[in-house]
Amino acid sequence: MPLDYTNSVPLYIQLKDRIEEKVLHGTYTGKVPSERELMDEYYISRSTVRQAFDALTREGRLSKNREKELLSL
Amino acid sequence: MPLDYTNSVPLYIQLKDRIEEKVLHGTYTGKVPSERELMDEYYISRSTVRQAFDALTREGRLSKNREKELLSL
DNA sequence: AATAATTTGTCCGTATGTATA
DNA sequence: TTATACATACGGACAAATTAT
Numbered sequence: 023m024p025l026d027y028t029n030s031v032p033l034y035i036q037l038k039d040r041i042e043e044k045v046l047h048g049t050y051t052g053k054v055p056s057e058r059e060l061m062d063e064y065y066i067s068r069s070t071v072r073q074a075f076d077a078l079t080r081e082g083r084l085s086k087n088r089e090k091e092l093l094s095l
Numbered sequence: 096m097p098l099d100y101t102n103s104v105p106l107y108i109q110l111k112d113r114i115e116e117k118v119l120h121g122t123y124t125g126k127v128p129s130e131r132e133l134m135d136e137y138y139i140s141r142s143t144v145r146q147a148f149d150a151l152t153r154e155g156r157l158s159k160n161r162e163k164e165l166l167s168l
Numbered sequence: 169a170a171t172a173a174t175t176t177g178t179c180c181g182t183a184t185g186t187a188t189a
Numbered sequence: 190t191t192a193t194a195c196a197t198a199c200g201g202a203c204a205a206a207t208t209a210t
Contacts, residue, residue, distance in 0.1 A: 032193060056179065067195045072181090105197060129175065140199050145177090 025064050033066055034073035040064075041078065054084070098137050106139055107146035113137075114151065127161045 025036045037060065044050055055063070060071045078084035098109045110133065117123055128136070133144045151157035 034193080058179070069195060070193085073193085107197080131175075142200080143198060146197080 025066065032073075033064075034070050034077060037064060037066065037071065037074040038077045041074065042083065045083075098139065105146075106137075107143050107150060110137060110139065110144065110147040111150045114147065115156065118156075127157070 025033050025040075027033070029036065041054060045054070057068050057071045057075075060066075060074075061068055064071075075084060098106050098113075100106070102109065114127060118127070130141050130144045130148075133139075133147075134141055137144075148157060148161070
């Protein structure tokens with residue numbers, strides 16, 4: 023389902039939450055999808071995808087190469 | 096002549112227009128020039144050249160192998 | 169046919185400008 | 190004014206495909 027543009031929660035936070043959910047549920051077999059794939063799936067810009075990645079990285083939930091690291095979850 | 100960096104029209108749109116002009120005037124005998132050639136001619140990055148190609152493709156003016164197709168011009 | 173060089177496709181890192189809530 | 194979001198533009202890296210030798 024698409025992100026909620028009417029929600030006051032920023033899109034990049036919504037995306038961050040979606041990614042965390044899917045990681046927890048093992049939806050992503052190998053890595054988290056590429057920026058391009060997430061852009062296409064959620065109809066958002068690359069910048070916004072990158073903001074979500076930045077947030078995940080800051081929280082230690084995402085490694086440099088975007089393995090599905092479950093650090094401190 | 097070089098593209099106009101002071102123009103608010105994006106470089107990739109300016110390039111797209113240049114290519115369309117040259118196609119119309121038969122300047123390109125065989126194919127549209129390679130990415131590298133356009134980079135060197137207009138002093139722009141490869142990404143920008145590719146954006147121009149993407150725009151031309153979206154508008155149905157450029158085929159996969161960049162033949163000078165005059166579709167709907 | 170086989171190899172080398174070029175071209176293209178894809179992805180990522182970074183920076184800047186604009187618009188808007 | 191700041192935070193959010195998007196568009197534009199640069200660059201680099203690498204693999205795959207194409208072309209030249």
